[in-house]
Amino acid sequence: MIVRILGEGQRRIDDADLEGLNALDKELTTAVESGDADGFSSALSALLDKVRQVGKALPDDEIVPSDLVLPSADASLDEVRELLGEEGLIPG
Amino acid sequence: MGMGRRLALIFKAKANKVLDKHEDPRETLDYSYEKQLELLTKVRRGVADVATSRKRLELQMQQLQSSADKLQTQAQQAVTAGRDDLAREALTRRAAVNQQIADLSTQHAQLQAEEEKLTTASQRLQAKVDAFRTRKETIKATYTAAEAQTKIGEAMSGISEEMGDVGLAMQRAEDKTQQMQARAGAVDELIASGALDDASAPLGGKDDIQRELDAMSAGSDVELELAKLKGELPAGQQQQAIASGDPAATPQAAAESEAQK
DSSP states (O other): OEEEETTTEEEEOOGGGHHHHHHHHHHHHHHHHHTOHHHHHHHHHHHHHHHHHHOEEOOTTOOOOOSEEEOOTTOOHHHHHHHHHSSSOOOO | OOHHHHHHHHHHHHHHHHHHHOSSHHHHHHHHHHHHHHHHHHHHHHHHHHHHHHHHHHHHHHHHHHHHHHHHHHHHHHHHTTOHHHHHHHHHHHHHHHHHHHHHHHHHHHHHHHHHHHHHHHHHHHHHHHHHHHHHHHHHHHOOHHHHHHHHHHHHHHHHHHHHHHHHHHHHHHHHHHHHHHHHHHHHHHHHHTTTTOTTSOOTTOOHHHHHHHHHHHHHHHHHHHHHHHHHSOHHHHHHHHHHSOTTHHHHHHHHHHHHO
16 A cells, blocks of 8 residues: 655555554544544654655656645645645545 | 545546546557656656745755854943843844744745655656656557457556656645745745844834733743853953843842841
C-alpha cells in the first residue's frame, strides 16, 4: 500500500503494518468529525510517526497514486476540513 | 471511511476531471506534461520569493540589532551623566527593539522551513516530470488509444496527486510570505523613522497609551538593567549618580535611615 504525507512525499507500507495504521486513522477521523483540535493534533502526529517509521520512501521518479493521503505534520484542523470540502465529493 | 482514504479519493477525482476533458486519452498526456512544466517554473519562482523574504528579514534583524546596541550605549552614557530619565527611556526602547528581534527570528525560522520544504518539493517534482515524459513517449509509441487508457489513468492520477501536493505547499508558502511582507513593511518604516536609534527623539508612530503599556511590561526589566548599570560604575561616579539621580531612591534611603533609628 502507498501512503502520501502531504509535503513529504510517498511511502510504501507492508500489509502487516496496516492494522496499527487503521486504528490511528480512525482516531484522526473521529477528531476531525467532532472538531476536537487537541485530539486531532495528537492523532495526526502519532499517525505520521508510525507511517515514517514503518514506511519505505518511494524513489522520486516513481509515479503512482496513493491509497492513503495524510495531512502534513503542521496542518490545522481547519485546513484539513477545507481540504475535505474542496471538491464536495467526500463519500460517507 | 478513514481520513486517509477520503483525501486520496479527492486527489483521484481531480485527476479524473482532467482525463474526462480529452476524447483521446493520449492527448491528456501532452496537456498534463505542459501543466507540469508550468508548475515547475512556478515552484522555482516560489522558492526564490521565499528566499527574498527571508533575506529581507535577516537584514532587518541586523539593523534592529545595531539599534539595540546603540541604545545600550546611550543608556550607559546617560547613567554616567547622571540622567536616569534618559537611561530609562533608552532601556525601554531597547526592550522594545529586542522584542521585535525575537518576533522576527521566529518568523525567520518559519520562512526557512517553508523554503526547505519547497526546495525538496521542486526536486521531487522535477524527477517525476522527467519520468513522466519518458513514460508518455512509451505509451504514445506502443499503444492504441483504447489500450493506453489504463496506463494513462495510472500515470495521470500519480502525477496529478503530486501536482496537487506541490500546489498546496506553494499556497502555504505564499500565505506565509505575504504575512511576513506586511510585517516587514511596518518594521522598515519604524527603522526609517529613526525612532529606534535615538532615545532623545519622540517615539515613532506610538501613541501615549501604547507607550504606557510598553512601559508596564518592560518596566521591571528596565529597573533591573538600570540597577545593573549603576553597579558597574566606578565608586566615585556611583555617588554622583545617586546624588543627582533617581527620585525614588532618595525617599527610600531616607525611610531606611528612619527605620534604623
